[in-house]
Amino acid sequence: MSPIEILQRKFGYASFRLEQDAIITAVLEKKDTFVLMPTGGGKSLCYQIPALMFDGLTIVVSPLIALMKDQVDALKVNGIEAAFLNSTQSVEEQDQILQQVHANTLKLLYLAPESSFFKRVSKPNVSLIAVDEAHCISHWGHDFRPEYLMLSQLKKSMPDVPVIALTATADKITRKDIVDKLALNNPLTFISSFNRANIRYKVEAKKNSFEKLLYFLRQHEDESGIIYCLSRAATERLAEDLTLKGFTALPYHAGIDKGQRSKNQDQFIRDEIKIIVATVAFGMGIDKSNVRFVVHMDLPKNIESYYQETGRAGRDGLHSEALLLYSYSDVAKMKKFVEIEGNPEQSAIYLKKLNQMAAYGELETCRREYLLRYFDEKPTGYCGNCDFCLTNFETMEGTIYAQKIFSAVSRLQERHTPSYVVDFLRGTPNVKINPEHKLLKTFGTGRDVSKEKWGIIIRELIIQGYLHIPDGGHQYLKLLSKSEGVLKGTDKVMLITSKDRMEAAEHPTSYEVPLFARMKDLRRKLASSENVPPYIVLSDATLTELASYLPFTVEEFSRINGFGEIKIRKYAKPFGDMIRDYCEEVNIQSRIHLLPPRSNNVEKSKDSETRQQTLTLFKKGYDIHEISNLRGLAASTIQSHLAFYVERGQIDIEKVMERRDIEVISHAITNSKGVWAAIKESLGQQYSYGQIKLVRVAMEKSKKLQRESV
Numbered sequence: 001m002s003p004i005e006i007l008q009r010k011f012g013y014a015s016f017r018l019e020q021d022a023i024i025t026a027v028l029e030k031k032d033t034f035v036l037m038p039t040g041g042g043k044s045l046c047y048q049i050p051a052l053m054f055d056g057l058t059i060v061v062s063p064l065i066a067l068m069k070d071q072v073d074a075l076k077v078n079g080i081e082a083a084f085l086n087s088t089q090s091v092e093e094q095d096q097i098l099q100q101v102h103a104n105t106l107k108l109l110y111l112a113p114e115s116s117f118f119k120r121v122s123k124p125n126v127s128l129i130a131v132d133e134a135h136c137i138s139h140w141g142h143d144f145r146p147e148y149l150m151l152s153q154l155k156k157s158m159p160d161v162p163v164i165a166l167t168a169t170a171d172k173i174t175r176k177d178i179v180d181k182l183a184l185n186n187p188l189t190f191i192s193s194f195n196r197a198n199i200r201y202k203v204e205a206k207k208n209s210f211e212k213l214l215y216f217l218r219q220h221e222d223e224s225g226i227i228y229c230l231s232r233a234a235t236e237r238l239a240e241d242l243t244l245k246g247f248t249a250l251p252y253h254a255g256i257d258k259g260q261r262s263k264n265q266d267q268f269i270r271d272e273i274k275i276i277v278a279t280v281a282f283g284m285g286i287d288k289s290n291v292r293f294v295v296h297m298d299l300p301k302n303i304e305s306y307y308q309e310t311g312r313a314g315r316d317g318l319h320s321e322a323l324l325l326y327s328y329s330d331v332a333k334m335k336k337f338v339e340i341e342g343n344p345e346q347s348a349i350y351l352k353k354l355n356q357m358a359a360y361g362e363l364e365t366c367r368r369e370y371l372l373r374y375f376d377e378k379p380t381g382y383c384g385n386c387d388f389c390l391t392n393f394e395t396m397e398g399t400i401y402a403q404k405i406f407s408a409v410s411r412l413q414e415r416h417t418p419s420y421v422v423d424f425l426r427g428t429p430n431v432k433i434n435p436e437h438k439l440l441k442t443f444g445t446g447r448d449v450s451k452e453k454w455g456i457i458i459r460e461l462i463i464q465g466y467l468h469i470p471d472g473g474h475q476y477l478k479l480l481s482k483s484e485g486v487l488k489g490t491d492k493v494m495l496i497t498s499k500d501r502m503e504a505a506e507h508p509t510s511y512e513v514p515l516f517a518r519m520k521d522l523r524r525k526l527a528s529s530e531n532v533p534p535y536i537v538l539s540d541a542t543l544t545e546l547a548s549y550l551p552f553t554v555e556e557f558s559r560i561n562g563f564g565e566i567k568i569r570k571y572a573k574p575f576g577d578m579i580r581d582y583c584e585e586v587n588i589q590s591r592i593h594l595l596p597p598r599s600n601n602v603e604k605s606k607d608s609e610t611r612q613q614t615l616t617l618f619k620k621g622y623d624i625h626e627i628s629n630l631r632g633l634a635a636s637t638i639q640s641h642l643a644f645y646v647e648r649g650q651i652d653i654e655k656v657m658e659r660r661d662i663e664v665i666s667h668a669i670t671n672s673k674g675v676w677a678a679i680k681e682s683l684g685q686q687y688s689y690g691q692i693k694l695v696r697v698a699m700e701k702s703k704k705l706q707r708e709s710v
Contacts, residue, residue: 002696003028006049010078012564017042018192022637023164024049027128028689029636032187033164034134034179038194039311040289043166044071047130051107052080054127059117060110061131061151068110070269070287073532075108079566084110085117114147118157126161129154131182134165135304138177140349143305155183168311169304172376188634194307194375198314199322201367201386203360206327209297210241216295216323217247217275223292224268226312227277230298230333232256238297239277249275269533271524280305288533289316290540295323299330299361301338302353303374306360316541326361328459355469362459363388364496398495399486401449401457402466406483408442409467414478418469421477422446422454460495511547515582519543522578526571538562538571550579550590559595614641618651639690643697653698657691665695 003024007013016024018041026033027050037043051058062068068084075082083097083106100106104125111117113136118124131137137148154163165178165187179187204212213227229235232253239251250264250273268276269288280300294313300306306324314320331354338350360370367386369379383389408421416424423431427444428451437443446454458477461467466483469475485491520534520543527534538546542562551557557572583590617627624642628635645651653662665679665687672679679692 001053002693003049003053006052007045008564010052010080010564010566011045012078012560012562012567014559014561016045019190019637020045022634022640023190025636025640025689025693026188026190026634027162027164028053030160030162031634032162032184034175034184034187034189035164035166035192036170036175036190037166037168037192038196039168039308040196040315040317041168041192043132043168046166047128047164048075048080048108050128056104056125056127057101057106058108058128058130059124059126060108061113061115061129062110063113063133063136063145063148065112067132067287068112070533070536072108072110074287074536077530077532077536077566078564080108081106082108082110085115086110086112112147113145113151126158129158129161129163131163131165133167134178134182135167135170135174137181138170138174139346140171140174140177149181152181152183155185159185169308169375171304171374188636194372194377195368196311196314197383197385198317199310199320199385201310201322201324201371203324203326203363203367203387206297206325206330209325210238212325213295213297214245216293216321217242220293220321222274224271224274224288224290225276225293225295226291226309227275227295227297228300228309229277229279230330230337232279234297235277235279239275242275242277247275248273249277252276252278254279270527271520271534280309287315287535288312289535290318291315291320292318293321293323295325297325299324299326299334300357301334301350302357303360303371304353306357307371307375316535316539318541318544324361328358328362328455330361331355331358359463362463364460364463395494395496397492398457399491399493401495402461402483402486402493403489404442404445405454405458405461406466406479406487408445409477409479410487411440411442412437415474415476417475418455418458418477421458422451425449425454426451457495461493464493466493511544512550512582512586512588513547515550515579516543516547518578518582519546519575522574526574538567538575546575546579549592549595550583550588551592552576552580552590556590556592559592611641611644614638615645615650618642618656624656636688636690639688639694643690643694646694647697647701649701653694656694661687661691662695662698665692666699668692669696669699 001009003021004016007016018037019035020042023033023035023046027047035043035046037046047058047060060071062071062084065084065086065088068086072082072084081100083100085094085097089097097106097109098121101109101121101124109117131151133143136143136145137151138144154161163182163184165182165184167178170178175189217225227238227249229238232255235251235253239249242249250267252261252264252268254261256264264273264276267273271290291313294310296306296309300309310322313322334354335351338354339347340350356374360367363370366379366383366388368383368389372379404425405421408425409416412421412424420433424433424437424443425446426449427438427447433443458467462469464482466480466486468478468480470478486493523534523537523543527537530537539562542560545560545562549560551560553576554568554572557563557568557576563572579590613631614627617630622630624635624638627633627638631638642651642656646653646656665683668679668682669692672682683692
């Protein structure tokens with residue numbers, strides 16, 4: 001089977017997303033690959049599909065046991081032979097899995113980075129190594145784990161085995177460090193958009209935080225969510241308080257007994273409770289797709305953590321929310337958590353990241369734009385789905401306030417913190433103000449303004465680019481050049497006085513809500529009988545599609561995303577019977593005719609700007625390798641772009657490849673009955689998967705034209 005056929009038959013999805021197709025092609029060509037793709041973007045398929053096409057075993061390095069189990073359960077539900085090895089298993093269980101490895105019956109094996117697998121199995125038949133959460137290997141990353149450094153030996157011990165490194169969060173310096181530490185050989189790099197358009201980002205002041213949380217949760221009744229707290233004690237208190245208010249909530253942190261902790265997590269994953277209140281010890285590797293909200297009661301340590309934690313909401317692509325309850329006092333509190341004793345260099349990195357996180361909490365601009373720019377991605381403009389873009393602001397002239405602050409900072413020689421500057425302006429008694437400073441002209445000129453308001457104004461002036469606090473060392477206020485015109489009286493400063501939050505347009509409910517609720521109950525019962533989480537049986541997105549299009553027959557179910565061959569056999573009848581009964585009950589007809597038929601080709605999706613750039617260069621006379629060099633993309637990606645236009649009839653295959661090569665590949669495709677592994681084996685290394693794809697698309701196009709002419 002081809003990659004798209006495996007995607008449709010095994011996993012039940014109509015087409016690839018983001019750069020999945022090009023990544024899979026690169027892996028099949030046994031090239032080292034670096035993949036940066038947002039949480040929920042489908043990273044796992046980038047190595048799971050090649051694993052099913054390679055003869056040998058695919059090793060997946062995974063950081064947490066929960067991730068291993070979830071992914072193995074999901075693969076088994078789809079009829080794929082997979083297993084994991086970790087410390088939770090008995091010696092007998094581990095021996096059984098090693099026997100499967102020796103018998104070559106497993107396709108994927110999940111291991112911890114410190115696993116002794118390679119010491120216990122001398123010559124495993126490994127075809128591919130996937131390193132998940134690859135940012136953990138980098139000192140520059142937000143979640144460095146020393147045990148990941150052991151992975152640097154993989155390329156030395158198995159130089160011919162391709163490695164795919166995957167992460168959802170890594171800035172430029174971290175990406176380079178991952179490639180260097182894993183010793184990847186001229187890796188192809190794929191960076192997908194960081195934009196999680198389905199997540200609404202919101203920040204609110206932390207004052208009256210519990211009341212604000214209750215209001216938020218009542219808007220999300222009967223939905224799953226994660227609430228993050230800084231301390232263990234806070235998670236337990238909050239879980240207890242929410243339970244008293246009628247919510248089903250449990251705590252999760254590293255101090256809870258391991259058995260109880262696993263039980264709490266399991267109840268959340270299986271939808272037996274709706275809310276998990278946790279420290280950051282919870283979450284990495286949690287594949288639960290129907291988390292509808294993530295709340296941060298305290299400031300995260302860095303943007304990467306925040307992005308990753310909020311990304312646990314809406315993995316199924318449905319509308320979700322991320323709420324941060326922010327207080328500037330959290331920044332000072334967090335400093336002791338990010339500083340590493342005896343390691344000033346690493347401490348400076350973490351402190352800089354904390355300040356960037358604090359800047360996010362202070363924003364008076366689009367939050368999505370800030371996140372995208374942080375990860376070196378150009379924003380697309382007004383996002384319409386964050387609190388800033390959904391707010392009308394009223395402003396007033398604040399030039400006099402600004403002049404007092406700038407004058408104070410200047411007279412204090414830019415050698416004091418914001419809190420000292422505020423105390424200086426207010427002439428606060430019983431505060432350790434330098435006696436010499438009390439003689440300065442601006443001392444006490446701001447007595448009529450509260451300490452809180454001065455703090456708000458200073459933070460806004462920092463946001464607007466008048467003031468600056470350098471990274472590392474003393475957190476002293478510094479003047480930026482933009483402040484000069486204000487001090488001279490030539491420029492004015494506008495400050496925000498009020499905010500009017502607009503209500504975003506409601507997401508339309510086009511599906512049958514009562515049916516959706518019934519199907520969730522059915523899904524829960526089926527999941528319980530199979531001892532897996534409900535979302536592994538079917539995702540909320542799949543249930544929504546079922547409740548929208550109302551399929552009855554097996555053929556109709558094959559058109560619903562999430563229904564591969566195995567799931568159709570297992571679940572089409574019970575869900576089909578429920579849908580049919582519901583339609584009879586409320587007297588409505590199936591709407592399956594409104595769903596476009598599923599294509600057998602991945603390239604049926606809409607044209608894109610990147611493909612158009614390739615087409616333009618091709619029409620100017622550049623060949624595949626020249627376009628590859630000019631655009632900095634893999635040749636396989638360029639071939640994929642051209643296959644799109646060959647399939648559309650906009651390019652003749654003979655303009656792309658020599659006739660002799662087309663004939664050789666066509667002959668191999670015919671003799672191998674379209675089976676990709678057999679085609680590649682018969683052709684050897686002389687031809688790439690990209691070339692095979694081009695010819696196969698051309699052959700299918702020719703057959704279609706012949707059928708239409710009859």
